[in-house]
Amino acid sequence: MTPEAGTLSPLHRLPAWAKLMALAIAGTGLVLIGDWRLVAAALLATLGLYRLAGISQRKAFQQLRPLMWLLVLLFLVQGLWQSWELASLVVLRIATLVLAAALVTLTTRSEALIAAIEGALGPFRRFGVNPAKVGLAFSLALRFIPVIGQQAQEIRDAQRARGLGTNPVALALPLILRTLKMAGDVADAIDARSPYSDPYGDDDDLPPRFVIEPGTINTRTSCKTAEAPQKT
Amino acid sequence: MTTIEVKGVHQRFDTFEALRGIDLTLAERRIGIVGSNGSGKSTFARLLNGLLVPTSGQVLVDGLDTARSGKAVRRKVGFVFQNPDNQIVFPVVEEDVAFGLKGLKLPAAQRGALVEEVLDRYGLGPFRQHPSHTLSGGQKQLLALAGVLITRPDCVVFDEPTTLLDLRNARHVTKVIEEMEETVIVVTHDLQLLKEFDRIIVFDEGRVIADDEPGAALARYVERMQ
Ligand SMILES: Nc1ncnc2c1ncn2[C@@H]1O[C@H](COP(=O)(O)OP(=O)(O)OP(=O)(O)O)[C@@H](O)[C@H]1O
Ligand SMILES: [Mg+2]
Numbered sequence: 001m002t003p004e005a006g007t008l009s010p011l012h013r014l015p016a017w018a019k020l021m022a023l024a025i026a027g028t029g030l031v032l033i034g035d036w037r038l039v040a041a042a043l044l045a046t047l048g049l050y051r052l053a054g055i056s057q058r059k060a061f062q063q064l065r066p067l068m069w070l071l072v073l074l075f076l077v078q079g080l081w082q083s084w085e086l087a088s089l090v091v092l093r094i095a096t097l098v099l100a101a102a103l104v105t106l107t108t109r110s111e112a113l114i115a116a117i118e119g120a121l122g123p124f125r126r127f128g129v130n131p132a133k134v135g136l137a138f139s140l141a142l143r144f145i146p147v148i149g150q151q152a153q154e155i156r157d158a159q160r161a162r163g164l165g166t167n168p169v170a171l172a173l174p175l176i177l178r179t180l181k182m183a184g185d186v187a188d189a190i191d192a193r194s195p196y197s198d199p200y201g202d203d204d205d206l207p208p209r210f211v212i213e214p215g216t217i218n219t220r221t222s223c224k225t226a227e228a229p230q231k232t
Numbered sequence: 233m234t235t236i237e238v239k240g241v242h243q244r245f246d247t248f249e250a251l252r253g254i255d256l257t258l259a260e261r262r263i264g265i266v267g268s269n270g271s272g273k274s275t276f277a278r279l280l281n282g283l284l285v286p287t288s289g290q291v292l293v294d295g296l297d298t299a300r301s302g303k304a305v306r307r308k309v310g311f312v313f314q315n316p317d318n319q320i321v322f323p324v325v326e327e328d329v330a331f332g333l334k335g336l337k338l339p340a341a342q343r344g345a346l347v348e349e350v351l352d353r354y355g356l357g358p359f360r361q362h363p364s365h366t367l368s369g370g371q372k373q374l375l376a377l378a379g380v381l382i383t384r385p386d387c388v389v390f391d392e393p394t395t396l397l398d399l400r401n402a403r404h405v406t407k408v409i410e411e412m413e414e415t416v417i418v419v420t421h422d423l424q425l426l427k428e429f430d431r432i433i434v435f436d437e438g439r440v441i442a443d444d445e446p447g448a449a450l451a452r453y454v455e456r457m458q
Contacts, residue, residue: 185318
């Protein structure tokens with residue numbers, strides 16, 4: 001999501017639109033390739049790009065971990081019912097796509113990514129696509145995935161403390177309820193925080209009440225004692 | 233200085249009447265709002281910048297009707313919610329702060345300078361590029377405030393800004409609110425926060441039961457709670 005300071009590799013410096021374009025082309029290519037060995041080569045090439053970007057292989061595998069069980073299951077099902085070659089092809093293809101997409105988000109500031117997506121969707125405006133809305137949805141997804149993950153952890157801890165096991169259904173229900181409540185609050189906050197734009201992009205030419213100049217926000221307060229950020 | 237006039241406001245949710253006839257003119261610099269759970273404080277607060285429009289009656293901000301001039305009202309009245317997690321909408325600290333400037337079409341350099349200024353004001357400068365979910369609770373609340381103040385409202389409404397914070401962070405946020413130059417309206421159960429305020433309004437079951445300086449109003453509130 002945010003490249004750490006001091007790690008500006010050539011991949012980080014590439015403009016967001018170029019990376020998205022490359023991702024789209026690579027994605028199409030992967031779907032067209034029917035030989036699992038070529039896809040395996042593409043996977044290795046993607047891992048090579050991780051190295052080029054200065055991202056550890058461990059972090060690369062972290063991107064796949066949430067999908068691990070799905071991939072294993074898919075591999076077994078395809079292998080047993082179809083053929084092991086097809087199974088390898090399908091699983092390698094998904095893994096490569098996920099790794100490539102993750103590489104783009106890891107080496108691009110989310111702001112740049114969102115701007116690029118909004119720009120790319122511009123021509124589709126006439127078909128009723130609203131680029132601002134898609135961009136906002138995208139940034140909200142990036143923002144709230146860790147929050148929802150944290151909440152899942154909290155609920156799991158609370159259930160364990162009460163001696164309940166880790167039942168996925170028992171986790172899903174409170175998590176969905178919390179997320180819905182949160183969604184309502186977030187929508188309110190977006191409204192309250194957008195005095196100069198329509199966050200949903202329905203009218204984007206509101207005249208500003210004034211032009212804000214730097215140095216004019218009042219600076220009487222000086223509370224420079226913030227602590228270190230929490231480790232999560 | 234902003235003046236908010238609340239005229240004959242009733243707020244119904246289905247058949248339940250959360251506010252039952254409120255008439256107030258809010259013009260002091262520091263106004264506190266207290267009351268028991270469910271007494272209608274948050275509902276009232278949300279009326280003040282048009283997040284909610286009254287079922288009947290009117291809310292006027294410097295003469296602007298919140299029912300008709302939502303955007304203009306929100307430029308004057310900012311809102312800080314109880315849970316900062318739900319009002320931080322971008323994954324990175326500086327991007328989140330800049331969200332309020334969207335639509336102003338400022339040059340990037342100028343936008344950057346504004347972001348830096350408001351982050352420095354709350355000691356968040358070093359976290360500019362951090363993922364917003366890694367901040368502490370107190371820092372998140374300050375980030376939420378920074379994200380509101382960058383649009384330079386004249387007045388900021390807070391709904392229980394210290395409820396989710398530990399004592400140390402609650403004190404820090406209290407100090408920040410005390411030092412703000414903007415007009416503030418604070419809904420809270422944290423009576424410490426209101427000691428130095430100009431005016432306290434006590435809500436009960438959707439009505440105002442006291443409206444006075446802190447000493448008298450809080451005494452009435454405590455008596456009512458017994
Ligand atoms: N959107 C809504 N739909 C239905 N009922 C609502 C809604 N919002 C508030 N209420 C009801 O209105 C009443 C007042 O709610 P409000 O949130 O304003 O109380 P409060 O004073 O802020 O309480 P607390 O101290 O618990 O935050 C409550 O009974 C609540 O259930
Ligand atoms: Mg409330």
